[in-house]
Amino acid sequence: MIKFTCECGEVYNLADDTLGKTYRCRKCSKVFTVTAGLQGRAQQAPKKAWEAVKILLSDPMSGQQRAAQAMGETGCVEAGLVLCGVYALAEYFFPSTKVPAILGGAQGGQRGFNLLLCDAAPAAALIVGFFLIGKIFGGKASIQRSVLVSGTALLPITALLLLARIASGGNEGLLVGAGLFAACFALLLLYAASVEIHQLSSRKAFFMVPVLILATDYMTNIAVAQLMKW
Numbered sequence: 001m002i003k004f005t006c007e008c009g010e011v012y013n014l015a016d017d018t019l020g021k022t023y024r025c026r027k028c029s030k031v032f033t034v035t036a037g038l039q040g041r042a043q044q045a046p047k048k049a050w051e052a053v054k055i056l057l058s059d060p061m062s063g064q065q066r067a068a069q070a071m072g073e074t075g076c077v078e079a080g081l082v083l084c085g086v087y088a089l090a091e092y093f094f095p096s097t098k099v100p101a102i103l104g105g106a107q108g109g110q111r112g113f114n115l116l117l118c119d120a121a122p123a124a125a126l127i128v129g130f131f132l133i134g135k136i137f138g139g140k141a142s143i144q145r146s147v148l149v150s151g152t153a154l155l156p157i158t159a160l161l162l163l164a165r166i167a168s169g170g171n172e173g174l175l176v177g178a179g180l181f182a183a184c185f186a187l188l189l190l191y192a193a194s195v196e197i198h199q200l201s202s203r204k205a206f207f208m209v210p211v212l213i214l215a216t217d218y219m220t221n222i223a224v225a226q227l228m229k230w
């Protein structure tokens with residue numbers, strides 16, 4: 001059920017499948033398109049995130065454009081933020097000193113809102129980085145799509161953090177291997193996104209990704225240093 005309020009204040013309780021459809025208001029006669037309220041959107045976001053993941057699992061390279069189109073611009077933000085949020089929470093609750101710092105490794109220290117912000121910093125830096133560096137290379141992606149790209153590119157790292165937690169105290173060699181594995185996946189996803197979402201040539205994407213990684217690491221370090229001073 002979607003609770004929708006017209007500009008004139010008339011409230012409608014509409015079925016879920018009316019989302020995106022247009023109606024004429026019975027009170028003010030204005031035509032409106034049904035959009036989900038904030039609560040509705042928040043409930044839809046994890047579903048959208050899972051939807052994006054499913055498309056990418058079926059076609060990790062050229063599925064990126066399809067996933068972004070299926071989500072719509074707002075959907076990209078919602079799904080991307082859910083995935084970035086899961087990553088930040090994994091960093092927060094399952095910090096691992098064995099996960100290399102360049103993969104967004106743990107900052108350590110005491111728990112708190114500050115630390116949660118620090119843990120979200122790599123995701124924020126990646127979003128800004130993918131958007132700005134991509135633009136510098138002549139890319140076409142919107143900031144909304146950059147959010148989705150960043151969320152999906154961080155998924156392998158999230159999985160790595162979970163694995164590090166499960167294998168804690170266990171095999172260090174396994175984690176180094178898994179770290180390489182996760183890094184490769186993240187890089188491949190970013191390369192594919194540079195080609196698919198930014199529509200860069202493979203040559204430009206080839207150079208963009210390493211620059212992006214450096215910029216993300218640099219921005220993360222600055223953000224964390226500032227947050228720690230707080």
Ligand SMILES: [Zn+2]
Pocket residue numbers: 006007008009010025026027028029030
């Ligand atoms: Zn109305």
